[in-house]
Amino acid sequence: MSRNETSLSPAWSMDTLAIRAGSQRSDFREHSEALFLTSSFVYGSAEEAAACFAGQEQGYIYSRFSNPSVEMFENRLAALEGAERCVATASGMAAILATALALLKSGDEIVSSRSVFGTTHVLFNKYLHKFGVKTHWVDIADLAAWEAAMTPATRLLFLETPSNPLCEIADLQALAALAHRHGAKLVVDNCFCTPILQKPFDWGADIVIHSATKYLDGQGRVLGGAVLGGKQDLDEVYAYLRTCGASLSAFNAWIFLKGMETLGLRMRAHSEHALHLARWLEEQEIVAKVHYAGLPSHPQHALAARQQSAFGGIIGIELKGGQAAAWRCINATRLFSITGNLGDTRSTITHPATTTHGRLSAEEKQAAGITPGLLRLSIGLEDVTDLKSDLAIALKAAAV
Numbered sequence: 001m002s003r004n005e006t007s008l009s010p011a012w013s014m015d016t017l018a019i020r021a022g023s024q025r026s027d028f029r030e031h032s033e034a035l036f037l038t039s040s041f042v043y044g045s046a047e048e049a050a051a052c053f054a055g056q057e058q059g060y061i062y063s064r065f066s067n068p069s070v071e072m073f074e075n076r077l078a079a080l081e082g083a084e085r086c087v088a089t090a091s092g093m094a095a096i097l098a099t100a101l102a103l104l105k106s107g108d109e110i111v112s113s114r115s116v117f118g119t120t121h122v123l124f125n126k127y128l129h130k131f132g133v134k135t136h137w138v139d140i141a142d143l144a145a146w147e148a149a150m151t152p153a154t155r156l157l158f159l160e161t162p163s164n165p166l167c168e169i170a171d172l173q174a175l176a177a178l179a180h181r182h183g184a185k186l187v188v189d190n191c192f193c194t195p196i197l198q199k200p201f202d203w204g205a206d207i208v209i210h211s212a213t214k215y216l217d218g219q220g221r222v223l224g225g226a227v228l229g230g231k232q233d234l235d236e237v238y239a240y241l242r243t244c245g246a247s248l249s250a251f252n253a254w255i256f257l258k259g260m261e262t263l264g265l266r267m268r269a270h271s272e273h274a275l276h277l278a279r280w281l282e283e284q285e286i287v288a289k290v291h292y293a294g295l296p297s298h299p300q301h302a303l304a305a306r307q308q309s310a311f312g313g314i315i316g317i318e319l320k321g322g323q324a325a326a327w328r329c330i331n332a333t334r335l336f337s338i339t340g341n342l343g344d345t346r347s348t349i350t351h352p353a354t355t356t357h358g359r360l361s362a363e364e365k366q367a368a369g370i371t372p373g374l375l376r377l378s379i380g381l382e383d384v385t386d387l388k389s390d391l392a393i394a395l396k397a398a399a400v
């Protein structure tokens with residue numbers, strides 16, 4: 001191997017991989033990874049073009065399915081998750097759709113945690129359903145419910161852990177075992193933890209999904225996603241993407257490469273700030289409940305501590321006084337941004353019932369625990385004392 005490619009050492013830690021894995025240098029020997037903004041690539045001869053298109057010779061062809069900047073991002077994320085292969089997509093939703101369309105056919109079934117990203121509900125219930133793929137929704141922590149929902153047609157078990165925004169934890173090892181007993185696959189959306197805090201493949205997961213839009217970028221700039229897993233499944237996902245086109249842009253891949261260099265530092269800082277604030281929030285009179293797995297009061301604290309190296313940056317809080325109190329709290333913050341995004345250096349505050357989960361029916365909201373008084377906080381990297389002061393003022397306004 002030449003010095004132009006970084007050879008991976010199995011001994012390297014996550015922080016080293018996040019900075020070094022996947023890097024390739026061009027003949028210019030740039031130090032920082034280059035951005036290859038080109039839709040296609042050229043050949044020295046007709047013979048070479050034919051060999052590349054036939055797959056007999058290695059070479060980039062067209063950026064819908066081969067681009068060096070995108071490939072560097074894929075290889076870095078694969079090294080971090082410990083996956084054989086990674087395929088990058090235009091967004092997190094494109095990653096979930098790619099997984100479904102590549103691995104499922106009409107008549108197949110999904111068993112999914114009810115507590116998943118709001119748009120994932122719509123994707124499964126409206127669009128996959130239209131093509132004959134049925135989804136059974138279950139409580140993430142209820143192993144008996146997962147088991148009861150399995151049928152001979154079940155192909156995928158789908159979940160996010162910790163869940164959004166209630167911070168419920170799935171037992172990955174138990175669910176992987178359940179999936180495998182039934183010849184199904186466990187798909188984990190690892191967006192909230194990133195591989196720094198949780199490595200689903202270590203617990204038996206078959207596919208890992210990312211919305212890179214969140215912590216992998218970490219600065220709220222661009223959209224992207226990824227699907228990771230074994231070569232056989234990912235070859236299917238790659239073939240789907242090459243044909244169906246929701247691929248990641250080179251520019252966004254380059255942004256993610258830069259973002260990932262600080263992923264370890266950021267994830268640990270997000271987690272520290274969030275734990276500090278969650279403990280403080282639990283003592284506030286107007287806060288009826290704090291949903292954060294780092295708190296000993298969380299019913300699955302022990303499971304989260306076993307599966308994750310820290311508890312992440314997302315906190316759910318339930319205010320006494322319902323939607324009116326929640327909205328007063330949001331409107332009184334000065335530092336928190338009012339936005340649906342999360343995983344940013346900037347702290348954000350969201351009212352799930354009327355935004356991220358607004359498209360769910362009243363019954364679906366109730367079943368998913370999206371109450372009117374619920375707020376989701378994504379704790380950023382601002383000074384934690386400033387964040388606490390801002391929340392103190394907002395909670396006071398909410399209590400009026």
Ligand SMILES: *Cc1c(COP(=O)(O)O)cnc(C)c1O
Binds near residue numbers: 091093189192214
């Ligand atoms: C944001 C998000 C998605 C969707 O990702 P996009 O990049 O917005 O398409 C999927 N899962 C989780 C957990 C998310 O937070």
